[in-house]
Amino acid sequence: MKFIHTADWHLGKLVHGIxxxxxxxxxxRQFVELVEEEKPDAVVIAGDLYDRSVPPxxxxxxxxxxLFKINVDLxxxxxxxxxxxxxxxxxxxxxxxxxxxxFYLTGxxxxxxxxxxxxxxxxxxxxYAEPGIVRQLLQDDTIHSHHDAMKALIGKMExxxxxxxxxxxxxxxxxLGGKTSDSERALSVGGSGCVGAELFESFSYAALGHLxxxxxxxxxxxxxxxxxxxxxxxxxxxxxxxxxxxMEGNGSFTIRYKSLKPKQDLREIExxxxxxxxxxxxxKQSCNDYLKVTLLDEGALIDPIxxxxxxxxxxxxxxxxxxxxxxxxxxxxISIKEEKKSELDxxxxxxxxxxxxxxxxxxxxxxxxxxxxxxxxxxxx
Amino acid sequence: MKFIHTADWHLGKLVHGIxxxxxxxxxxRQFVELVEEEKPDAVVIAGDLYDRSVPPxxxxxxxxxxLFKINVDLxxxxxxxxxxxxxxxxxxxxxxxxxxxxFYLTGxxxxxxxxxxxxxxxxxxxxYAEPGIVRQLLQDDTIHSHHDAMKALIGKMExxxxxxxxxxxxxxxxxLGGKTSDSERALSVGGSGCVGAELFESFSYAALGHLxxxxxxxxxxxxxxxxxxxxxxxxxxxxxxxxxxxMEGNGSFTIRYKSLKPKQDLREIExxxxxxxxxxxxxKQSCNDYLKVTLLDEGALIDPIxxxxxxxxxxxxxxxxxxxxxxxxxxxxISIKEEKKSELDxxxxxxxxxxxxxxxxxxxxxxxxxxxxxxxxxxxx
Numbered sequence: 157m158k159f160i161h162t163a164d165w166h167l168g169k170l171v172h173g174i175x176x177x178x179x180x181x182x183x184x185r186q187f188v189e190l191v192e193e194e195k196p197d198a199v200v201i202a203g204d205l206y207d208r209s210v211p212p213x214x215x216x217x218x219x220x221x222x223l224f225k226i227n228v229d230l231x232x233x234x235x236x237x238x239x240x241x242x243x244x245x246x247x248x249x250x251x252x253x254x255x256x257x258x259f260y261l262t263g264x265x266x267x268x269x270x271x272x273x274x275x276x277x278x279x280x281x282x283x284y285a286e287p288g289i290v291r292q293l294l295q296d297d298t299i300h301s302h303h304d305a306m307k308a309l310i311g312k313m314e315x316x317x318x319x320x321x322x323x324x325x326x327x328x329x330x331x332l333g334g335k336t337s338d339s340e341r342a343l344s345v346g347g348s349g350c351v352g353a354e355l356f357e358s359f360s361y362a363a364l365g366h367l368x369x370x371x372x373x374x375x376x377x378x379x380x381x382x383x384x385x386x387x388x389x390x391x392x393x394x395x396x397x398x399x400x401x402x403m404e405g406n407g408s409f410t411i412r413y414k415s416l417k418p419k420q421d422l423r424e425i426e427x428x429x430x431x432x433x434x435x436x437x438x439x440k441q442s443c444n445d446y447l448k449v450t451l452l453d454e455g456a457l458i459d460p461i462x463x464x465x466x467x468x469x470x471x472x473x474x475x476x477x478x479x480x481x482x483x484x485x486x487x488x489x490i491s492i493k494e495e496k497k498s499e500l501d502x503x504x505x506x507x508x509x510x511x512x513x514x515x516x517x518x519x520x521x522x523x524x525x526x527x528x529x530x531x532x533x534x535x536x537x
Numbered sequence: 538m539k540f541i542h543t544a545d546w547h548l549g550k551l552v553h554g555i556x557x558x559x560x561x562x563x564x565x566r567q568f569v570e571l572v573e574e575e576k577p578d579a580v581v582i583a584g585d586l587y588d589r590s591v592p593p594x595x596x597x598x599x600x601x602x603x604l605f606k607i608n609v610d611l612x613x614x615x616x617x618x619x620x621x622x623x624x625x626x627x628x629x630x631x632x633x634x635x636x637x638x639x640f641y642l643t644g645x646x647x648x649x650x651x652x653x654x655x656x657x658x659x660x661x662x663x664x665y666a667e668p669g670i671v672r673q674l675l676q677d678d679t680i681h682s683h684h685d686a687m688k689a690l691i692g693k694m695e696x697x698x699x700x701x702x703x704x705x706x707x708x709x710x711x712x713l714g715g716k717t718s719d720s721e722r723a724l725s726v727g728g729s730g731c732v733g734a735e736l737f738e739s740f741s742y743a744a745l746g747h748l749x750x751x752x753x754x755x756x757x758x759x760x761x762x763x764x765x766x767x768x769x770x771x772x773x774x775x776x777x778x779x780x781x782x783x784m785e786g787n788g789s790f791t792i793r794y795k796s797l798k799p800k801q802d803l804r805e806i807e808x809x810x811x812x813x814x815x816x817x818x819x820x821k822q823s824c825n826d827y828l829k830v831t832l833l834d835e836g837a838l839i840d841p842i843x844x845x846x847x848x849x850x851x852x853x854x855x856x857x858x859x860x861x862x863x864x865x866x867x868x869x870x871i872s873i874k875e876e877k878k879s880e881l882d883x884x885x886x887x888x889x890x891x892x893x894x895x896x897x898x899x900x901x902x903x904x905x906x907x908x909x910x911x912x913x914x915x916x917x918x
Contacts, residue, residue, distance in 0.1 A: 210591050213626035224633045245594035250631035252605045253638060 157275045159235075160194065161399040162187070163202035163328070163365025164383035166241065166339075168215030170207075171387055171422070171446065172472035177214050183384055183416045184222045187398065190414055191226050194400060197275040199232055202365030202381065203239025203284055203328030209246060223259065233258035233274050237283040239328040239365050240343055244283060265293060269312040271323065277403060280313045280359070282306070282327035284343075284366075302329065302343060306351040314358055322407035325362040334373040334380065337394070339387035340366060353378055360407030369394045370413060379411070386422040389448045389473065420470065422446040426477075428453050429460050438467050448473040456510040499527045538656045540616075541575065542780040543568070544583035544709070544746025545764035547622065547720075549596030551588075552768055552803070552827065553853035558595050564765055564797045565603045568779065571795055572607050575781060578656040580613055583746030583762065584620025584665055584709030590627060604640065614639035614655050618664040620709040620746050621724055625664060646674060650693040652704065658784060661694045661740070663687070663708035665724075665747075683710065683724060687732040695739055703788035706743040715754040715761065718775070720768035721747060734759055741788030750775045751794060760792070767803040770829040770854065801851065803827040807858075809834050810841050819848050829854040837891040880908045 165184075169176045191199060206215055227234045236259075238244045248263030260272045265285040271278035290305035291297065294312070299305050306329060317323055330336075330343050332350040343349030343366070353375055356362040362378040368391055370382035381399045386392060397413040421442060429451055431437055447468050451460060453476070464471050497505070503523055507515045546565075550557045572580060587596055608615045617640075619625045629644030641653045646666040652659035671686035672678065675693070680686050687710060698704055711717075711724050713731040724730030724747070734756055737743040743759040749772055751763035762780045767773060778794040802823060810832055812818055828849050832841060834857070845852050878886070884904055888896045 213624065216626055216630050220630045220633070228633065228637075243594065245597055249597050249601045250634065252601070252609065253631065253634050253640065256609075257634060257637060259634065 157277045157322070158194065158196045158400065158402045159198040159200050159274075159277070159324075159363075160191065160196045161200045161202065161363040161379065161381045161401055162384065163363075163381045164204045164239070164368055164387075165201070165219075166204055166207040166383060166385075166387055167219050168207045168211035169339075169385075169387055171339075174446070174470070174472065175212070175214075176385060176387070177212070177218060179385055179418050179420060180215075181218055182419045184218070186416045187384075188222060188225050188230070190398070190416075191230055191232055196232060196400070197277075198279070199226055199234045200279070200324075200326055200363045201234065201236035202326055202363050203237050204241045204365055204383075205236065205239070205247065206242050208241055209243030227254075227257055227259040233260070235260045235272060235274070235279050235281065235326055236262070237281050237326055237328060237365075238263045240284045240341060242284070244285070265289060265309075267293060269309070270316065271313070276321065276405060278318065278321055278323045280317075280323060280325050282309055282313075282325065282329075284328040302349050303351045303355075306355055310355050310358070317358060319358065322360040322403050322405065323358065324403075325356055325359040325364075327362070328365040330366050331356075331362075331364065331373055331375075331378055333375075334367045335369060336372075337368045337388055338390040339383070340368055360403065361401060361409060363401075370397050370399065384416070385418055389422065389424055392423045392448070420445050424448045424450065426450040426452065429457055429463065433463060433467055441468075443468050444470055446470045446472050448475070450475045450477055452477045454511060454513070499531070500524055503527070538658045538703070539575065539577045539781065539783045540579040540581055540655075540658070540705075540744075541572065541577045542581045542583065542744040542760065542762045542782055543765065544744075544762045545585045545620070545749055545768075546582070546600075547585055547588040547764060547766075547768055548600050549588045549592035550720075550766075550768055552720075555827070555851070555853065556593070556595075557766060557768070558593070558599060560766055560799050560801060561596075562599055563800045565599070567797045568765075569603060569606050569611070571779070571797075572611055572613055577613060577781070578658075579660070580607055580615045581660070581705075581707055581744045582615065582617035583707055583744050584618050585622045585746055585764075586617065586620070586628065587623050589622055590624030608635075608638055608640040614641070616641045616653060616655070616660050616662065616707055617643070618662050618707055618709060618746075619644040621665045621722060623665070625666070646670060646690075648674060650690070651697065652694070657702065657786060659699065659702055659704045661698075661704060661706050663690055663694075663706065663710075665709040683730050684732045684736075687736055691736050691739070698739060700739065703741040703784050703786065704739065705784075706737055706740040706745075708743070709746040711747055712737075712743075712745065712754055712756075712759055714756075715748045716750060717753075718749045718769055719771040720764070721749055741784065742782060742790060744782075751778050751780065765797070766799055770803065770805055773804045773829070801826050805829045805831065807831040807833065810838055810844065814844060814848055822849075824849050825851055827851045827853050829856065831856045831858055833858045835892055835894070880912070881905055884908070 167180055205219060223234060226232050238247045244264040251261040251263065254261050262281040262283045265283050271280045287299055287302055287305040290308060291299040294308050296308055299308055329351050330349050332352050356378050364380050367380045368383040368387060370380060372380045379399060382396050386394060386396060395415065397415045400412040400414060401409050403409040423445055425447055447470060449464055449471050461471060461474050500523060504515050548561055586600060604615060607613050619628045625645040632642040635642050643662040643664045646664050652661045668680050668683055668686040671689060672680040675689050677689055680689055710732050711730050713733050737759050741758065745761050748761045749764040749768060751761060753761045760780060763777050767775060767777060776796065778796045781793045781795060782790050784790040804826055806828055828851060830845055830852050842852060842855050881904060885896050
């Protein structure tokens with residue numbers, strides 16, 4: 157039995173103000189091709205299909221189109237659950253119809269803990285739900301944390317589980333020990349939101365969503381597929397992929413990873429402004445990539461972002477190295493409410509903000525001269 | 538061939554701050570019963586399934602539940618289009634799957650003008666679309682008004698229409714001469730938004746949505762079903778119903794109207810406060826109805842809304858008759874920015890706002906006395 161495990165599509169995602177929809181469309185086109193080639197028995201999507209509860213209509217149309225191709229055109233069963241970014245109720249609309257063509261979409265957690273049987277494997281679906289929702293659903297006042305909630309849900313699943321068949325868990329959770337990135341929204345304010353890996357023992361494979369890296373967790377059978385694309389610069393060095401699992405009747409499996417190639421990569425570059433603007437450097441680069449640029453220059457720079465964007469149109473974030481090294485000793489902005497200062501004091505402050513050098517006595521004298529002349533000219537007008 | 542024509546469900550509607558979802562649920566429960574009894578060949582919903590493009594999740598769940606009962610449990614084909622309150626794109630999600638069980642939901646207007654054939658009748662679906670959308674879709678720069686757009690769309694339908702069979706138009710529009718109420722959102726800012734009745738000549742029946750009264754238009758074959766419930770007090774005297782059409786092979790038809798009974802009616806009452814609070818009066822009333830109360834009292838009344846709500850908990854709107862009769866000569870609120878006035882002047886103004894009597898010289902003298910005493914007491918403290 158073969159299934160493809162993916163998650164965290166985040167359709168409709170904005171990264172630094174840029175809609176990723178066209179990038180997602182391209183990668184999903186490749187995903188549909190992969191399904192066509194691999195002919196899996198099922199495609200599993202472990203939550204966060206959308207980036208938010210009310211996604212933009214372009215994202216709604218894209219999801220509709222892609223899932224229809226996979227499920228109806230390619231006749232591939234689809235197993236999908238809501239993640240913490242999805243609206244459980246909105247995603248649930250129509251799911252009763254979808255089941256008729258083996259599209260098993262579970263937005264809202266219900267009291268039905270029966271698995272979906274596909275070609276010898278039982279898929280147990282656990283859409284993302286807050287502990288409070290699980291507490292209410294199961295009428296169990298001892299549920300307070302995500303760990304408690306997951307334990308109770310899996311307990312329900314285990315009540316009727318056939319352990320002689322392979323059982324696969326499909327859910328959206330933060331398993332203890334997983335590595336986070338900047339684009340995952342914390343599951344819990346305050347508490348950890350974590351669930352213990354030991355909960356998944358009765359499953360042959362846990363197909364998880366939430367963490368964005370395919371190797372977020374080193375565990376032999378609890379796996380994150382990782383997100384569809386890099387959704388933050390903290391993911392710049394991650395290799396994104398979808399997982400192809402081939403499972404035997406005894407639950408043992410092999411796993412292959414297939415990378416999907418986005419039109420534009422999302423990555424970080426670092427250097428001196430002049431260096432980055434030098435054709436010898438940039439001609440070797442994919443200049444259209446989404447970039448975070450870190451400039452090493454120490455002195456003041458005039459409008460570096462616009463200069464960079466002439467060469468790299470998709471600079472999404474610009475940082476100065478010096479801001480990182482001595483940010484603590486500096487304020488970034490001059491407050492306009494500060495008490496009146498002399499021109500020389502103001503310049504000293506500006507010099508300090510813009511450079512890493514000292515505003516020495518020599519420099520001070522030169523500047524004082526300049527200011528004096530300027531003020532005289534002003535007075536003479 | 539028998540079909541039921543309904544429209545303007547407006548699920549998720551707020552009327553004077555009250556969610557109508559539970560009222561809608563009750564009436565839709567009756568609607569499902571009606572479908573069960575009548576066993577129509579199709580249910581036609583002519584737009585405004587939801588009240589807004591992003592409806593509350595309770596409305597999403599209600600629509601899902603009701604349509605599933607009708608379409609899947611009762612195996613009744615459903616033909617539905619988006620209205621001006623629906624989001625064409627959001628409503629479209631999943632519609633490719635729904636077609637497999639004869640649920641024909643058209644959210645977004647497309648270039649496909651082929652009808653849906655159900656038991657000898659061709660249903661032509663025209664979801665609501667702005668003239669600009671139709672202009673773009675048909676690449677026809679002469680389209681400026683709703684009338685132009687409808688004419689062009691129907692022209693496309695007529696190109697391949699089989700006039701030997703009954704053809705039914707399903708759409709959401711404001712046909713010239715229709716009577717409006719307060720709860721229909723105007724289709725057009727500025728222009729009329731109207732379309733001429735002559736456009737529908739080639740159809741045996743036009744199943745329309747948008748106007749909320751079943752008799753909004755007196756036309757032998759262009760019909761509004763009216764809304765599911767009364768959604769504004771301007772509809773208080775309308776009789777709401779759904780239409781049951783039985784159509785012959787030549788397109789002739791008979792029509793019956795079936796009323797659905799809401800838990801609470803929405804109506805207007807008028808009288809003196811004392812009268813309305815008299816058990817002899819209110820014991821004969823359905824006090825839980827949604828009410829607009831018009832008080833005939835002329836003098837000042839202390840907190841009449843709360844007194845009324847002790848008896849009629851769902852007073853949604855309170856009016857004073859006097860405000861209507863001489864509103865033009867009065868201001869409703871005293872501006873707090875007005876120049877400083879004497880206590881007597883302020884009272885005279887208050888008296889004028891609150892009553893219809895004259896503030897005579899006698900009254901003025903009595904009041905002046907009272908004020909004087911009060912001020913003296915104040916000064917003595």
